[in-house]
Amino acid sequence: MKVLIIEDDPQASAYLKKALDEAGHVADVAADGDTGYHMAANGAHDAWIVDRMLPRRDGLSMLSQLRAEGHRTPALILSALGEVDDRVTGLRAGGDDYLTKPYAFSELLARLEVLQRRNGQGEAETVLHVGDLELNRLSRQVIRAGQEITLQPREFRLLEHLMRHAGQVVTRTMLLEQVWDYHFDPQTNVIDVHVSRLRAKIEKGFDRPLLHTVRGAGYILKA
């Protein structure tokens, strides 16, 4: 994935670039809003990481202009402001996701990959498959290796989300956002409890684990 980092703090952007390189991506860096706008307008990137407060031109107005000009590249907004209304203005300006500084790189990477593959994957399919696990969104049935698994509604939603992002790391914060629609940090291991219950249901009695914990990041569902 080719990522454009628009961030004025050289240390932060260097760190991001290095970390993205290590994760197998390519990153370009723009240090202010004007440069960022011109580089983004080339359309050569798969995703933009946009800092809100930039010299010359703030991130949000830059992004709205790019959106107004028809650029559809997914954008992840980074901000030191974490309030609900700030998030909303960020998303209204054309951001696809919003991350508050300071953030864990694993969180940023997970979100970036989800943004990247968001288009198309899983959205329209009625039946989702991961290995021998099958989830039917219409009949709300979950079957593994021919055996039906009974799930509670929230467990179903959780599994559905994980299956739609199968093969991608999904963080706890992302699950809280996507499944419960809350945007604050879960205070304790609330999400872990949900995941371990779900895991017990879909893995108990089967030999191959499907739902893996990624240390320091979150979870990944893969066969």
Place this chain on the structure above:
Amino acid sequence: MAIASGLRAMMKTTAVRLSALYLVLFGLTAVALVFYMTSLAAGFFIGETRRAVQEEIASLGTVYQRSGMRGLVVSIDRRARAPGAFVYLVADPTGRIIAGNVRDLQPGVLDSEGWTREPFYYTRFRDGRDDSANGDGDGQPDIIADKDRPHAMAQIFRFENGLLILVGRDLGEPQRFRTVVRRALALALGLMGIGGLLIWFFVGRRALKRIDAVSQASSGIIAGDLSRRLPVSGSNDEFDRLSDSLNALLARIEHLNTGLREVSDSIAHDLKTPLTRLRNRAEEALRKAESPQAWRSAIENMVGEADQLIGIFNAMLQISRVEAGYTKFEAAPVDLAMVAADVADLYEPLAEEAGGSLVSDVREGLVVSGSRELIGQALTNLVDNAIKYGTDPQAGEASAITLSATSKAGTIRLTVTDAGKGIPAEDRKRAVRRFVRLDESRSQPGSGLGLSLVDAIMRQHGGSLELETAPSGGLAASLVFPVEAVGPKSPSN
């Protein structure tokens, strides 16, 4: 010197400036009034004079009809000598005065007939026809300016034989009239001036005193004593009202300042502690860690510490932003049953893991205006507390936790009830304060910011956080919303 500077300071007070302005205005008004009254009185006096003259003429007319011209002249001559007589003059066609009590008069008066248009000046024989007895014994008439000579109003008749008869009445000496008016005016203005000076002095001094008291108190406050207040005299005058407002302002500043001090104290303690821990771990790793595994686990621990620090920092930031009043949200109708169901759904497994239970018993239709996100966060914090600290005294595990809602007396309450030990009444206020962790909770992980955040969120919603004892003896923590918050949908959403 002191008096002079005191007076100079007093000159500058608003009260003194106002009284000076009023003095000038009243003075001008008084002068205008006196002139108006004088001219009114003069008009009235002239009217009266005319009437008297008219009557006299009527009386003389009767004499003329009865005794003819001769009788008239005789009568005039007689009447002219009486004390306090009218002004009489009989002149031949050449204008020579032949009878009456006028020695000489303003030239030109006799040229017209009927009422003289203006009062005219004249000189009267002092005593009958003795024109030399003018009082100073020099035998010469006094030389008096024409305008200061007696004035009169008169009517002039010209008979067919060319005889002129003037009948009029003395109007007195304008000089005397003017003197009287001037004296009265001077007296009035003088009194007003003295009164004004007195008011000036006392009001100005009083105002100055009050202001000095306020300035003194202010300099004390500026010097750092924020608990000081401006003096209030109790008379509820404008100074008092101003002082009251400023005192309210000071109270607010003091409150904010106390908050700030608490935060800096807390930062010193609660942020330094994890920072120190973080640093210690790093040092320890540098000193001891040999294997890659040891390095890794040390660094993972450090990341965990850093995350906790970030969490504390975020919570603090959110609380201060809410308290400073510049966190806005788009208020929308929020169904408390939905929020409660969501939170119960999120935390139920955790409560069960901890050995308790979590049930939402909130009926639908209780709608408040606010942010679902923030209310949800507040409720989450309460539930999280209930799971962590509301442990059943016997079992030592989490207790049965209930979410319920009631609507009464203009409020809607969303309550989290646990069956734990509760919080003693004397600790409840303290529990809400930032970074305060009650003794029982010290052993548990947490920032001590949970309830402060809930409190801040509730105040932002115009409501409050209430901690009470549940019937079971546990803690009943309520989010109290004002009912007026249930309004029409916000147009912005």
